[in-house]
Amino acid sequence: MRRLEPQAAAEGRQPHADRGRGARPPAEQQRLGRSRPPFPPCAEAPPHLVELPFARPHQERSRAAARPYVGDQGRRRPGRVPRGARGLPQLAEAFRPRAARHRVRDVSSGRDVARAVDALRRGWPVTIDGTAFLAVETADEGALGAFDAEAPADLLISGPRAVTLKLANQRDAVPTAPVRIARMPWIDLAEAVAIADPARDLASPLKGPFRACPPPAGAAAAIQLTRLAGLLPALFAGGVAGEDSLQLASEVIAAAVHEPTVTIASRARLPIAEAEKAEIVAFRSTGDPAEHVALLIGQPSGAPPLVRLHSECLTGDVLGSLKCDCGPQLEGAVRAIAESGWGILLYLRQEGRGIGLINKLRAYALQDQGFDTVDANLRLGFGDDERSFAVAARMLEALGQDEVRLLTNNPRKVAGLEAAGIRVRERVPLKRGLNPHNQAYLDTKRRRSGHEL
Numbered sequence: 001m002r003r004l005e006p007q008a009a010a011e012g013r014q015p016h017a018d019r020g021r022g023a024r025p026p027a028e029q030q031r032l033g034r035s036r037p038p039f040p041p042c043a044e045a046p047p048h049l050v051e052l053p054f055a056r057p058h059q060e061r062s063r064a065a066a067r068p069y070v071g072d073q074g075r076r077r078p079g080r081v082p083r084g085a086r087g088l089p090q091l092a093e094a095f096r097p098r099a100a101r102h103r104v105r106d107v108s109s110g111r112d113v114a115r116a117v118d119a120l121r122r123g124w125p126v127t128i129d130g131t132a133f134l135a136v137e138t139a140d141e142g143a144l145g146a147f148d149a150e151a152p153a154d155l156l157i158s159g160p161r162a163v164t165l166k167l168a169n170q171r172d173a174v175p176t177a178p179v180r181i182a183r184m185p186w187i188d189l190a191e192a193v194a195i196a197d198p199a200r201d202l203a204s205p206l207k208g209p210f211r212a213c214p215p216p217a218g219a220a221a222a223i224q225l226t227r228l229a230g231l232l233p234a235l236f237a238g239g240v241a242g243e244d245s246l247q248l249a250s251e252v253i254a255a256a257v258h259e260p261t262v263t264i265a266s267r268a269r270l271p272i273a274e275a276e277k278a279e280i281v282a283f284r285s286t287g288d289p290a291e292h293v294a295l296l297i298g299q300p301s302g303a304p305p306l307v308r309l310h311s312e313c314l315t316g317d318v319l320g321s322l323k324c325d326c327g328p329q330l331e332g333a334v335r336a337i338a339e340s341g342w343g344i345l346l347y348l349r350q351e352g353r354g355i356g357l358i359n360k361l362r363a364y365a366l367q368d369q370g371f372d373t374v375d376a377n378l379r380l381g382f383g384d385d386e387r388s389f390a391v392a393a394r395m396l397e398a399l400g401q402d403e404v405r406l407l408t409n410n411p412r413k414v415a416g417l418e419a420a421g422i423r424v425r426e427r428v429p430l431k432r433g434l435n436p437h438n439q440a441y442l443d444t445k446r447r448r449s450g451h452e453l
């Protein structure tokens with residue numbers, strides 16, 4: 001890496017040493033009535049400039065491999081899912097929600113996560129583990145001014161984005177952990193957006209000087225929330241949130257994501273072209289604000305159903321995009337389930353492998369600059385695949401199914417479902433929709449993401 005030392009660092013002093021955390025008023029001068037945890041100052045490390053690399057394929061591969069797959073973090077809980085509930089003769093019985101099996105949880109925690117997601121989308125601060133956060137993408141000058149009222153708040157970016165900016169692991173941090181960037185005077189709102197948004201990297205390939213420091217309390221959960229909100233994973237951290245801001249504990253966010261509780265919100269008969277005997281069931285989940293649905297096709301036979309977990313793809317499912325294989329896979333899955341006589345399509349609102357539609361379109365823009373589908377996600381500051389399949393497992397359970405035959409080419413889906421307590425009796429391949437536009441995308445999925453294509 002080419003590292004350009006600024007003048008002040010070369011002289012052994014920090015530029016703008018009178019700004020940032022050092023300029024915070026002493027604790028006794030801070031406003032009364034607010035309990036804020038200590039926000040440790042960044043240690044004095046020389047700031048440095050960063051020159052961003054462009055479109056060097058697979059440069060970040062090792063980082064991708066190091067990132068834990070979210071679906072693997074679910075845990076099988078002994079005795080949680082009673083077996084023997086399969087093979088019920090009637091649809092009504094088979095699809096009856098198993099409320100008694102659901103763990104009783106404090107549903108208000110799920111609501112708090114949804115509220116926090118909403119707050120970030122609207123440009124309002126939230127407080128996690130005592131640290132106040134404001135999403136960079138939705139902040140405006142007014143909100144940032146109030147947030148910066150006591151001193152300029154620092155900037156928090158995700159681990160993968162920090163890798164691109166050559167800021168990860170500067171201080172023996174966990175490589176995938178978020179990184180806090182000391183708020184130098186040049187980092188105003190526009191510059192913060194430029195740091196967060198890789199689409200702007202081409203316009204400003206030389207960035208800095210930066211000084212990275214360990215993340216504050218609640219940092220990982222705050223990054224997780226931006227992903228749930230479909231925003232760029234970057235926040236101002238450590239400012240003034242106001243007395244009425246939402247307060248959360250990071251465990252609540254982690255539990256909502258990895259151990260969601262689902263409830264059936266509504267269901268109705270839905271004859272479809274491939275099968276007149278079908279029913280749609282809509283769910284609410286504590287893990288995210290999205291409305292996931294299940295399409296139950298055919299008549300339960302007593303055997304494990306043929307199941308497809310289909311992650312939402314607006315561009316492929318609805319608009320006929322040729323960049324991926326989602327549209328043909330969706331059609332093929334419904335047909336295969338109908339032909340099998342009995343099965344379930346879970347339509348999961350996990351657009352863009354869990355990063356949301358807008359971020360997926362940002363990833364597409366990066367792919368037009370030469371990054372493949374994996375590197376585009378990493379450059380945006382996300383993992384290759386941010387989905388958790390725990391929500392799918394809970395939906396299947398709510399439908400009375402704990403054993404399935406799974407239509408997929410993706411071993412992570414099998415592992416994710418199994419880790420969340422659903423037995424996958426068989427993986428059934430689903431190869432459809434190859435075309436000249438998605439050849440490279442599918443090659444990347446096979447080479448880098450382990451898809452059996």
Ligand SMILES: Nc1nc2c(ncn2[C@@H]2O[C@H](COP(=O)(O)OP(=O)(O)OP(=O)(O)O)[C@@H](O)[C@H]2O)c(=O)[nH]1
Pocket residue numbers: 309310311312313314323324326329350351352353354355360363364373377407408409410413451
């Ligand atoms: N971030 C990102 N998401 C993409 C891209 N192309 C497609 N997707 C998303 O990837 C998901 C495709 O998921 P699925 O087809 O359910 O699953 P899969 O991981 O391909 O595995 P299979 O079960 O074998 O199809 C959808 O949410 C798409 O929106 C891309 O280039 N970047």
Ligand SMILES: [Zn+2]
Pocket residue numbers: 313315316317324325326327
């Ligand atoms: Zn797609």
